[in-house]
Amino acid sequence: MSLSNRTILIVDDEPRTRQGIKQTLEVWAAGRYAVETCDNGVEARERLRQERVHLLITDVRMPEVSGLDLIRSLQDSAWKPVIIVISGYAEFDYVQQAMRLGAVNYLLKPLDKSELLSVVEDALKREEEQQRHVKLEKLVDHKLMEIDPDQAGMGQPVKDAIAYVEQHLHEQLTMAEVAGLIHLNASYFSVLFKEQAGVSFSEYLARLRIQRAKELLLQTSLSIGEIGERVGYRTDKYFIKVFKSLEQLSPSRYRHKMKGGSQEIH
Missing domain, CATH: 3.40.50.2300 (Response regulator)
Incomplete structure (x- = not known):
């Protein structure tokens, strides 16, 4: 056999x-x-x-x-x-x-x-x-792909917010903090971001973190906890919870399937 x-x-x-x-x-x-x-x-x-x-x-x-x-x-x-x-x-x-x-x-x-x-x-x-x-298709978050800072209609404040988040993803970020950095009221920034990016700031942040986590799961041998920390989550438990909500499986199961440990990719 x-x-x-x-x-x-x-x-x-x-x-x-x-x-x-x-x-x-x-x-x-x-x-x-x-x-x-x-x-x-x-x-x-x-x-x-x-x-x-x-x-x-x-x-x-x-x-x-x-x-x-x-x-x-x-x-x-x-x-x-x-x-x-x-x-x-x-x-x-x-x-x-x-x-x-x-x-x-x-x-x-x-x-x-x-x-x-x-x-x-x-x-x-x-x-x-x-x-x-097939694996690349599973790796890519299509909602994130639709968010293009160069698209018409996206103003400089939202572009600046996206650039800042991408550079500081490993840090503890809040919408109020990011809004303050670009000199906007948090409530106004919330409405503006969703209107121009197509998703709420919190959803964008979560999706970007999980996208980065998926890349680390496949490209490194870091533990689940270490990856969670690198993408801005304080605890393994919360990282796993958010990952499951977006991918319908745990980070470890995702790594196992995508690296070929199973013949299925759901």
């Missing part, structure tokens, strides 16, 4: 082709990937519903559930593997359909080992890039 939590699934109803690909990839992978097989599309479709597969290599034509059917069944899946299809020369129209459905490459029978490895390596690089994008 492979210790790898990354899986390549080969689906082909021809035993010789299926086993040949498996053996070639197992030698190449050297334990980096679990290389598994299915001899029909029905079994493969069920496995793909239940298990996380990173790369799917499937024949386009099989009885009952074809490779094309298999690819179509993945269209609404939360986790889509990268897909390579296998076909004979006479079936190239099926390959074209598979590419339109999202397959990244194809192999023609009889398979050439060096071509197989080249295509597989390229597909796995694409899969890693896709996962990187």
Whole structure:
């Protein structure tokens, strides 16, 4: 049994082709990937519903559930593997359909080992890039991204407040203190900030702190308490509470999932 939590699934109803690909990839992978097989599309479709597969290599034509059917069944899946299809020369129209459905490459029978490895390596690089994008998407706070100090309509006082908060995020900040620094009444500043930034000052501060915390969780090995302090929280308990309110999971669970300790990112 492979210790790898990354899986390549080969689906082909021809035993010789299926086993040949498996053996070639197992030698190449050297334990980096679990290389598994299915001899029909029905079994493969069920496995793909239940298990996380990173790369799917499937024949386009099989009885009952074809490779094309298999690819179509993945269209609404939360986790889509990268897909390579296998076909004979006479079936190239099926390959074209598979590419339109999202397959990244194809192999023609009889398979050439060096071509197989080249295509597989390229597909796995694409899969890693896709996962990187998924993680970056999870890392980014889109509400913060919408707050642009250079946008029309944002006055200098709010710009100054944003610049100050970004530079002093590790300190204990209050709205009254920041308003005072830019010579505004706190109540007026509160209304002005929400009107121009689109969120309240307290929400902006919390989101910015948690955004910075997420970066530290992934880029450092600092403890949860140390990260909380670095983004301006006096206690672990309050930091965890705010983090959970925005991310729906604790800082430690977030770090575990985003660093690949789990196959899920909720």
